[in-house]
Amino acid sequence: AQSVSQHNHHVILSEAASLELGCNYSYGGTVNLFWYVQYPGQHLQLLLKYFSGDPLVKGIKGFEAEFIKSKFSFNLRKPSVQWSDTAEYFCAVNALGQNFVFGPGTRLSVLP
């Protein structure tokens, strides 16, 4: 069965600091990888996704993620966070035709 872990439960940063949120998954086959963001009081929104090709994918709002197959990782990065990035971030995986499996989430708090 697939599983997803996220390294940090809560990350607190000051504005302009760099961000990296860790995500590891366990699954032996080919997977699609996603990062979703949930702003306070809002629904989940897709930040970026990886299916194949260039392992460095760029998403919305300046986020990017790198797929490292050998490490089963898909870490999310942003060079300079803003207060408006305060949200809950979920890493998710799915294999073709199968359900999404979400990580436990990482709460990001950005201090102004």
Next chain:
Amino acid sequence: GAVVSQHPSWVICKSGTSVKIECRSLDFQATTMFWYRQFPKQSLMLMATSNEGSKATYEQGVEKDKFLINHASLTLSTLTVTSAHPEDSSFYICSAPGTLNTEAFFGQGTRLTVV
């Protein structure tokens, strides 16, 4: 992207009553929809997969008689929490998959509080 609308956004009900939550795909047809439950500070946990025209598939540990799912059309799935109890209070989210299940489109979620 595709839009999934969930209604209501929040609901408060008394113990023992039933609550229906609707999930609509607004600009596409969804033969499958997923229902999740999210506990505070925890991730989304898949409850069941709703299939248009057939019975829903429930995850292990989810009571199908308590969480009734109906997927009567290609654009509407409903989740009814029957005889609700305070422990059913949670955030319920529906989603519909994109083409080949390569993306998920989420509803706004419904916060249920049972008093």
